Amino acid sequence: MTGPSSPSSTASHPASAAQPWRASPCAALTGAVRVPGDKSMSHRALLLGALAVGRTTVSGLLESEDVIATAGAVTALGARAVDRGEGNWEIDGVGIGGLAEPQQALDFGNSGTGCRLMMGVLAGHPITATFIGDASLSRRPMKRITDPLSQMGARFAGPEGGTLPITLTGANPPLPLTYTLPVASAQVKSAVLLAGLSAPGQTTVLEPVRTRDHTENMLRAFGCEVAVDEGPHGIHAVRVTGECELTPTHVDVPADPSSAAFPLVAALLVEGSDVLARDVMVNPLRAGLFSVLKEMGADITFENERETGGERVADIRARFSSLKGIVVPPEGAASMIDEYPVLAVAAAFAEGKTVMRGLEELRVKESDRISATVAMLEACGAEVEELEDGMIVTGRGGRISGGGHVLTGMDHRIAMSAVVAGLAAENAVTIDDAAMIATSFPAFRDLMTGLGAQIAPTNG
Ligand SMILES: O=C(O)C1=C[C@@H](OP(=O)(O)O)[C@@H](O)[C@H](O)C1
Ligand SMILES: C=C(OP(=O)(O)O)C(=O)O
Numbered sequence: 001m002t003g004p005s006s007p008s009s010t011a012s013h014p015a016s017a018a019q020p021w022r023a024s025p026c027a028a029l030t031g032a033v034r035v036p037g038d039k040s041m042s043h044r045a046l047l048l049g050a051l052a053v054g055r056t057t058v059s060g061l062l063e064s065e066d067v068i069a070t071a072g073a074v075t076a077l078g079a080r081a082v083d084r085g086e087g088n089w090e091i092d093g094v095g096i097g098g099l100a101e102p103q104q105a106l107d108f109g110n111s112g113t114g115c116r117l118m119m120g121v122l123a124g125h126p127i128t129a130t131f132i133g134d135a136s137l138s139r140r141p142m143k144r145i146t147d148p149l150s151q152m153g154a155r156f157a158g159p160e161g162g163t164l165p166i167t168l169t170g171a172n173p174p175l176p177l178t179y180t181l182p183v184a185s186a187q188v189k190s191a192v193l194l195a196g197l198s199a200p201g202q203t204t205v206l207e208p209v210r211t212r213d214h215t216e217n218m219l220r221a222f223g224c225e226v227a228v229d230e231g232p233h234g235i236h237a238v239r240v241t242g243e244c245e246l247t248p249t250h251v252d253v254p255a256d257p258s259s260a261a262f263p264l265v266a267a268l269l270v271e272g273s274d275v276l277a278r279d280v281m282v283n284p285l286r287a288g289l290f291s292v293l294k295e296m297g298a299d300i301t302f303e304n305e306r307e308t309g310g311e312r313v314a315d316i317r318a319r320f321s322s323l324k325g326i327v328v329p330p331e332g333a334a335s336m337i338d339e340y341p342v343l344a345v346a347a348a349f350a351e352g353k354t355v356m357r358g359l360e361e362l363r364v365k366e367s368d369r370i371s372a373t374v375a376m377l378e379a380c381g382a383e384v385e386e387l388e389d390g391m392i393v394t395g396r397g398g399r400i401s402g403g404g405h406v407l408t409g410m411d412h413r414i415a416m417s418a419v420v421a422g423l424a425a426e427n428a429v430t431i432d433d434a435a436m437i438a439t440s441f442p443a444f445r446d447l448m449t450g451l452g453a454q455i456a457p458t459n460g
Contacts, residue, residue, distance in 0.1 A: 017435055018432060018433040018435060019433055019434040019435045019457060020430060020431065020432055020433065020434070020457065020458045020459070021415075021419065021430065021431050021434045021445075021455055021456065021457055021458060022422070022428050022429070022430045022455070022456055022457075022458045023418070023419040023420075023421070023422025023423050023428060023429050023430075023431075023453070023454065023455045024422060024423070024428040024454040024455075024456075025402070025422070025423065025424070025425060025426065025427065025428065025454070026270060026423050026452055026453050026454045027270075027272070027452060028270060028271065028272030028273045028274070028320070028452065029263070029266055029267050029270050029273040029274075029275055029423070029448075029451040029452045029453060030272075030273060030274050030275065030451060030452060031275060031276070031450060031451045031452075032275075032276040032277075032278060033263055033275065033276070033277055033278065033447050033450070033451065034255055034277070034278045034279055035255045035256055035259040035260045035263070035277060035280070035441070035447065036062045036063070036064065036087075036255065036256060036259060036441060036442070036443060037060040037061055037062040037087060037253035037254070037255065037256060038062065038214075038253055038254060038255065038256040038257070038258075038281050039062050039064065039066060039067060039113070039256055039258065039259075039440050040113065040186070040212060040214050040256075040286075041214050041218065041251070041253045041254075041281070041311070042058075042061045042062040042067045042070075042253055043066070043067060043070050043111075043113050043114050043117060044117070044190075044214055044215055044218045045058045045061065045089075045091075045218065045251040045253060046058075046061075046067070046070050046071050046074050046081055046089075046091060047070065047074065047117055047118065047121055047194065048218055048219065048222050048246060049074075049079070049081070049091030049093050049248065049251075050074045050077065050079035050081070050091055050093050050094065050099065050121075051079075051093055051094075051095065051096050051098075051099075051121065051194075051197065051222075051246050052091075052093035052095070052222055052246035052247060052248040052249070053093055053094075053095040053245055053246065053247070053248065054092070054093060054247075054248040055090055055091070055092055055093070055248050056090070056091045056093060056222075056248040056249060056250070056251065057088070057089070057090055057091075057248075057250045057251075058087075058088065058089040058090075058091070058250070058251045058252075058253065059087055059088050059250070059251075059252050059253065060087045060252055060253035060254065060255075061087050061088075061089045061253055062087075062253065062256065062440070063083075063087060063442070064438060064439055064440050064441065064442050065109055065110065065111075065438050065439045065442075066108075066109065066110060066111035066113065066114055066439045066440060067111075067114070069107060069108050069109045069111050069114050070108070070111065070114035070117075070118065071083075071089070072107075073102075073106045073107075073108070073114065073118055074091065076102040076103070076104065076106060077099040077100055077102055077106075077122075077129075078094055078098070078099055078100035079091060079092060079093050079094045079098075079099060080092045087253075093246070093248060095245065095246075096124070096197050096198055096243070096244070096245070096246065097124065097125060097126075097198055099121070099122065099125050099127065100127065101127040101128060101129065102127075102129050105129075105130040105131070105132045105165065106118065106129055106130065106131050106132070107132050107133065108131065108132070108133045108137060109133060109134050109137065109439065110133065110134050110136055110137055110366060110410065110412075110436060110439045111133070111137065111439065112137060112140055112187060112365075112366075113187055115131055115133055115137060115142075115164070116142070116145045116187040116188070116190075116191050117187065117190050117191055117194060117215075118131070119131065119142075119145050119146070119149060119154075119166075119168055119191055120145070120149065120190060120191030120192060120193070120194035120195045121194045121195070122154075122168055122170050123149040123152055123153075123154035123168065123170050123171060123174055123191070123194075123195040123198075124152075124170055124171065124173065124174045124194070124195045124196075124197060124198025124199065124242075125170040125172075125198070126170055126171075126172035127169075127170055128167060128168065128169045128170075129167070129168055130165055130166070130167045130168075131164055131165065131166050131167075131168065132164055132165045133164050134410070135410065136366045136367065136409075136410040136411070137164060137366075138163055138164045138165070139163060140163065140164075140364055140365075140366075141162060141163070141364050142158070142162050142163055142164065142166055143162035144182070144183060144185065144188050145187070145188060145191050146158075146162060146166065146168075148177060148179045148188070148191070148192050148195075149168075149174075149191060149192070149195055151175070151177055151179070152171055152174040152175050152176075152177050152192075152195050152196075152199065152203075153171030153173075153174045153175050154168055154169065154170055154171050154174065154195070155168070155169040155171075156168055156169075171198075173198050173199055173200055173242075173243075174195050174196070174198050174199045174242075175199060176196060176199040176200065176201035176202055176203045176242060177192060177195075177196065177199070177203050177204075178203070178204040178206065179192050179203075179204070179205055179206065180205075180206040180208070180235075181205060181206065181207050181208065181209075181211075183361060184207075184208070184209040184211050184333070184334045184361065185211060185361070186211035186212040186213075186214070186215070186334075189205045189207060189211060189215070189238065190215040192205050193205060193215055193216070193219070193226075193238065193240050194215070196240045196242050197224070197240060197242055197243075197244065197246075198242055198243070199242035199243070200242055200243055201241070201242060202239050202240070202241050202242070203239070203240050203242060204237050204238065204239045205237070205238045205239075206231075206235050206236070206237050206238075207235065207236040207237075207238065208233075208234075208235050209331070209334055210236055210285055210334065211285065211334045212283065212285045212286055212334070212335075213228075213238075213283070213285055214283070214311075216228060216238055217310045217311060218251065218310070219240065219246075220310065221249050221251065221309065221310050222246040222247055222248070222249055223244075223245070223246060223247035223249075224240065224244045224246055225240070225241060225244070226238065226239065226240055227239040250309075251309060252308055252309045253309075254279050254280065254281040254308055254309075254311060254313045255277065255278065255279045255280045255281065255313075256280075256281065256440075256441075257280050257281055257282060257286050257287060257289070257290075258286075258338045258339060258413075258440070259440060259441045259444075260277040260280045260316060261289055261339050261342050262342060262416045262417075262419075262420055262441070262444070262448070263275050263277060263318075263447065263448060263451060264277055264290075264300065264316060264318040265293070265318075265342045265343075265345065265346050265420055266420045266423050266424065266448070266451075266453065267318040267319065267320065267451075268293065268298050268299075268300075268318050268319075268320060268321050268323065268346060269320070269345070269346065269349050269420065269423070269424035270320060270423055270424045271320050272320055273318070273319065273320045274317070274318075274319045274320070275317070275318050275319075275451060276303075276315055276316070276317045277315065277316045277317075277318075278315045279308075279313055279315065280313065280314060280315070280316050281311050281312065281313055282302060282305070282312045282313065282314045282316070283311050283312055284312075284335065285334070285335050286335060286336075287335065287336075288332040288333075288334075288335030288336030288339070289336040289339040289342075289343060290302075290316065291332070292326070292328050292329075292332070292336065292343065293323075293343070293346065295326050296323040296324055296325070296326050296346070296347075296350055296354070297321055297322060297323050297324050297350075298318065298321045298323060298346075299318065299319040299320075299321045300316060300317070300318050301316070301317045302314040302315070302316055303315045303316075303317060322351070322397065323346060323347075323349060323350035323351070323395075323397075324350055324351045324352055324397075325347060325350045325351065325352035325353045325354040325355075325393070325394070325395060326354060326355075327354075327355045328343070328354065328355065328356045328357075330357045330358025330359075330390075331358070333358045333359055333361070337361060337362070338365075338413060340356060340359060340362055340369065340373065341369055341372070341373045341376070341413045341414055341417035342413070342416070342417040342420055343356070344356065344373045344376075344377060344384070344391065344393055344417070345376075345377070345380075345417050345418075345420050345421045345424075347393035347395055348377055348380070348382035348383075348384070348393050348395050348400050348421070349395055349397075349398070349399065349400065349424060350393075350395040350397065351395055351396070351397030352394070352395060352397070353392055353393070353394050353395075354392070354393045354394075354395070355390070355392050356390040356391055356392070356393070357387065357389050357390035358389055358390065359389055359390040359391075360388075360389050362390075365411070365413075366409075366410055366411040366412065366413070366436070366439075367408075367409035367410060367411035367414060368409075369411065369413070369414065370386060370387075370389075370390065370391060371386065372407075372408075372409050372411055372414045373391065373414065373417070374386040374391055375406075375407065376406045376414055376417065376418050376421070377393065377400075377421075378404075379404030379405060379406050379418075379429075380400050380401070380402050380403075380404045380406070380418070380421045380422075380425055380429055381400045381401030381402060381403065381404065381425070382395070382400045383395075383396075399424060399425055399426050400421065400424075400425050400426070401425060401426050401427060402421065402422055402425025402426050402427040402428060402429050403425070403426070403427035403428065403429070404429055404430075405429075405430045405431075405432065406418035406421075406429060406430070406431045406432070407431075407432050408431050408432055408433050408434075408436060410433075410436055411436060412436040412437045412438075412439045412440050412441065413440075415431050415433070415434050415436055415437050416437060416441065416444060418431045419431065419434075419444075419448070419453075419455055422455075423448075423453050423454065423455075430458060434457075
């Protein structure tokens with residue numbers, strides 16, 4: 001690919017804005033919290049709202065940097081996303097095919113989901129748009145998206161390696177496609193389905209391993225027919241029929257299980273703790289962490305299980321527990337893909353070996369999350385072995401020493417996991433930069449200190 005030169009100002013967090021923190025051993029964490037709205041659903045609510053005809057309303061939208069980048073892109077494309085305060089948003093949708101060419105490059109900051117799903121949306125629009133992001137997003141692979149969307153007729157210009165900046169010219173109309181996912185990725189699945197909305201006929205994504213199905217669920221809520229069936233060898237086929245009209249609706253976004261993981265794991269590790277996380281989305285394709293922790297002996301209970309807006313929701317209670325190491329089933333990786341860094345922290349406090357494999361995808365997240373997690377645990381005095389596709393953590397069934405300094409590598413989940421380690425370890429843990437936490441969980445420190453955590457900015 002050839003195309004635009006590197007963006008001039010895409011790093012949302014220049015080095016000068018680094019925010020070093022110290023997380024110190026604390027007494028019991030107690031209380032009830034409501035972590036912010038689910039990130040995956042928030043991106044999708046904005047995108048489907050933009051593609052509907054008329055006004056969609058959203059409550060509980062996650063107002064983090066990643067999601068705000070998507071809201072900005074939606075508005076730059078002519079579908080106004082308006083903040084009505086306290087997580088309530090309105091999106092004035094322009095209909096499938098109705099988005100306008102943006103005046104400037106679309107900057108997705110640190111967000112793989114926003115960027116990749118929007119590529120799918122715009123692949124079905126006869127317009128040209130340039131996608132840029134911060135240093136982390138500019139390293140992440142985009143060929144996984146541009147390959148299927150090229151088969152649908154979209155054109156891409158960008159660096160040979162298939163990274164941002166990329167200029168996309170949409171197809172008019174795109175061709176329907178049947179596509180087998182080469183990696184277990186809900187972002188790739190969603191990009192193809194979203195492009196398929198503009199295609200005359202049926203677009204099918206074949207999933208050898210099931211991934212989060214929020215795009216499918218939310219498309220149904222907007223009145224679009226999505227068929228899911230299980231074929232030979234357990235391969236799931238997800239089909240959308242294009243050229244439909246999306247009807248505006250109200251989306252109520254439940255709390256994000258990937259964010260709830262941090263206070264809940266901290267409660268398991270800090271002696272005497274008892275924490276309740278309210279309204280957490282527990283879609284089985286997202287809730288793998290909680291099953292694994294229970295298998296490790298965690299005292300975790302789902303209370304008040306119910307359904308909200310097409311998704312299962314529960315209040316989750318976690319109490320201090322003695323954990324034991326297990327072999328984490330690799331086939332469940334997609335259902336907890338963002339939770340491995342904090343699971344690895346829990347494993348470091350468990351008795352015995354926890355084996356985590358089948359995690360190649362972790363190498364292409366905001367950081368190389370296998371290397372970054374291993375380095376984090378080593379800095380905190382834990383025993384860990386890095387594997388090509390995962391890691392083995394050996395715990396001694398008690399507190400780890402802590403006392404280390406963790407490099408977060410522009411990765412919010414490494415930063416929050418290191419904080420959890422510091423709260424439960426024998427000695428404080430410092431992190432070089434907490435700034436990225438705002439990409440998914442801006443209120444993290446306030447929420448955690450409200451439970452009794454000791455987390456403070458330092459002078460570096
Ligand atoms: O579709 C989504 O909302 C997401 C899918 C996952 O990425 P992959 O599709 O790359 O696995 C996950 O890591 C990301 O945080 C959110
Ligand atoms: C991988 C993540 O997000 P994204 O791919 O949207 O950047 C994450 O939030 O852990």
